[in-house]
Amino acid sequence: MNERKNLFVYIFVFIAAILVFSANIGGLSIYSLDEAKNSECAREMLERGDLIVPTFNYELRTDKPPVHYYFMMIAYKLFGVNEFSARFFSAVFGALTVLITFLFARRYLGEKVAFMTFIVLVSSLHTSVQFHMAVPDPYLIFWINAALFSFFVGFKEKKSIFIYLFYIFMGLGVLTKGPVAIVLPSAIILIYLFLIRNLNLGSIKFLRPIKGFLITLAVSLPWYVAVYIKTDGKWVYDFIFKHNIHRFSAPMEGHGGIFLVTFLFVFLGLLPFSIFIIQALKRVWKDKSKDILLFSLIFAAVYVGFFAISKTKLPNYTVPAYPPLAIILGYYLTQIHLSKLKSILASIVIYILLSIAIVIGLYFGIKNEPAIKDLSYLSLWFIILTVGGIFAFIFALKRNLVLSVLSLSVFSIFMSFIFFYKAFPPVDKRNPVMQMIPLIEKDKPVRYYRNFNPAFVFYLRKHIKPLKKNEISLFLDSSERVYILTRKRYLKDFSGMKNAFVLKIVKDLFENKVSALVSNKK
Template identity: 65%
Template sequence: MNRDLAAALFVFISSFIIFSANIGGLSIYSLDEAKNAECAREMLERADLIVPTFNYQLRTDKPPLHYYFMMISYSIFGVNEFSARFFSSLFGAFTVLITFLISHRYLGYRVAFFSFIALISSLHFSIQFHMAVPDPFLIFWINAALFSFLIGFKEDKKLFIYLFYIFMGLGVLTKGPVAVVLPSGIILLYLLFTGNTSIKTLKKLRIPSGLIVTALVSLPWYIAVYIKTDGKWVYDFIFKHNIHRFSEPMEGHGGIFIVTLLFIFFGMLPFSVFIPQTLKLAWKNRKESIILLSLIIVGVYTIFFSISGTKLPNYTVPLYPALAILTGYFLDNIFRFSNRSLYISLSFYTIIGLILTAGLFIGIRNEPEISDLSYLSLYFLLLPLSGILAIFMLRKSRIIPVLTVSAFSVFLGFLFFYYLFPKIDKRNPVYQMMPLIEKDRDIRYYKNFNPAFVFYLKKEIKPLKKDEIQGFLHSDEKVYILTRKRYLNELKGIKDLVILKQVKDLFERKISVLITNRKD
């Protein structure tokens, strides 16, 4: 086995091990995971590749490509937490691999290795690829498209130019127009910065035939779903989940522009503490094509989602590979920087680690269902501890402190997925209530309920109106109703109503309630 293949296999396998850590041992509980995982299950159940549904009602949030991967996984491994997340973890490993390969191609082994280190050290990056949502796939498609463009354009390779268009098409099938709009803007800026705006240059991009390829990959499904839903899916997706989401905050996820910067900073810890040095060095060496492209990717994503009405931590994750390349370039040139500069960054990291630990302690302590688990936050003291060790090691070496901080961060990631979060996960209302529900019994909901119940019950949960509840509970058979605590006052005086359990949804204000018609 040659060196290049061995290195690529090491990067891929180790990344997959990190990103798949305990993916089968954690509940499908968050709203996004529950709806995506259940939507794929329902499509598989109906053998329907066109119309996405959740709780057997049309779901217009996302296109279907990630559902297809989940359906394949369900067919192989069965419908469970592991299979819902398997391809997310796999695409995470692919994302790290292509970042390593493009770095190696243009900047050498050392930069490629440090880029790899920067990505696997990010707990937030790892969390993204632990989730049964479309983002892991979009992150890969966008970066694969941009890296393919660079190779195709710089080395005049037609195959990679067409791969650029294919990957954009797959991105459109994963999350919509954003997979074309942002990469196209990035490429335009790259061409402007490099002065490649001549007709001859544009011909190299094969824009007409390339856009046809993108359309052939993505449009057939959009046309099919338009026909099968009389245009409703396309209308809701474009106007509600794209235009409205960009122009206004949705579901309370708004904030000023600095929120996006904070997402990036905390998301790329530990090595985001070197962002000032990283960007300074990158700007000085922007004539290097991969450095310039990475700077543009980071800049475009940061600005775009800073002005977006809706702000979420996952929106900027597609820039992480580019930022990792720039970070890898900095770490390879860390000897150029003074000890004072590095001491300041590592000291800041130590302080941030202490603040983060204190914040987690307070946050968990103030969450009634898990307040007794606040001690778990103390494990995050590993972060400032690694910062302190790195400061002392800096006197003798520049590389060992980097590897120390990375090793502690990766170790904390394994602790988080195998030990810390499972303890919290067991306190969620779905985990607490499912053992109380006989799955073959009739179950309905009143006004609102946690969507994860649909995934675990594997059947439709139909709504009840207030005037239907009395008759439903009067059944000779045991039946159940899911609702929220805030609606209980509306149900006072209804006969046969027994509150079986109430559990607060973790880190939310909602309280899930399970109602039945008999205690036995």
């Protein structure tokens, strides 16, 4: 009977998570630069039947290793090449991440903490957004957490199979995003062993680091060798030096900032329950004799700390730390007591004020974006978060902390569905790609001049070749309709050409770039 009950619980956790993480994944365009390049890269590899060399717009792409491309290719084969397929396995890996975090917390802290941990993760809008995206991060998040959870179980319970799983998952992490999947887990484990005074020869012998390293290499190295050979070393060189060392040592693509930015990303990303993070950290430090709490604390601290000192800062970098932070918050939420009511109420008030600030910030942010300024009313949807905060405050005043926590969770999850089905779709339809694609006959020649939005390649599904300035006029002289994708700033180079007609100019959403579509016919 217990086994049937456990199975039902596991299925419930997985299905609930995947429902949240897959909300409208097929109804939103592949528009952001990262989604566009990753989705198209997988499509081109599938088209060529090539499992080794990643390309975007049929040119070498050195940004990421191939695991997420493989899963996208599987989805393309199953469901066709579309937005749903590109994001399908991101949602699946998100649900798997929630499930293994639930199982890990349940194993050592009990079912109540496990459910609170589950609630923290599925209530986070940023977690939901991350697992909605056709990028490698959802896969890396799973591998990192699966690896570290496996290490903990294996080391604590002296089960070698979990230690081997740790090395396998690390290898898959290296195949997903590179050396970071070895560096950070290794640092976390060394610090943990040192703090529990177990960094000794016996522990190292049990962990079998030489055999384990060979397992990790066996999983990851063959592809790196193959891509090195096929690209004469260019892929490996660019990936290691440009996308790893340089990204850590210098801001890339304008994503910099002081170290506090990373902590802000984490705090905002784990709302609504991050409002209790100070109390939770204090409680966990007090109860750090419980190994899993100390391990979760070190896991989160190393991950967040590493990217705080990294010169390139993005909100998605620290998401692998969300599961251990959710365990910390979940543990606290099962320990809170009415004697701490003032502290709880103060945190909820902060949340209410933050949610109001989010509404106001979004209103003016949308208002200042020319392409969508008439959609500023959509920001009002986020009042749902404020309402959840108000209900949480009322229930806390009535000393019903369970309903207070549920109010924060239910309204936040509801907001997640509203965001993906109601609030964001009207904005998404205003992006330049969605505005211009209906104007382009896909069987006609399309070129680009100087620069263009990469999402066009995914939707046109063909090589968009570049044009030089002295080639524009000849291309436009064609007897059939042709198209040129470019930016508004380069339209001056088309002046004086009698057969150059600007069909549409649309500002890229939330960026300074303005896309332009030129044709030789009106």
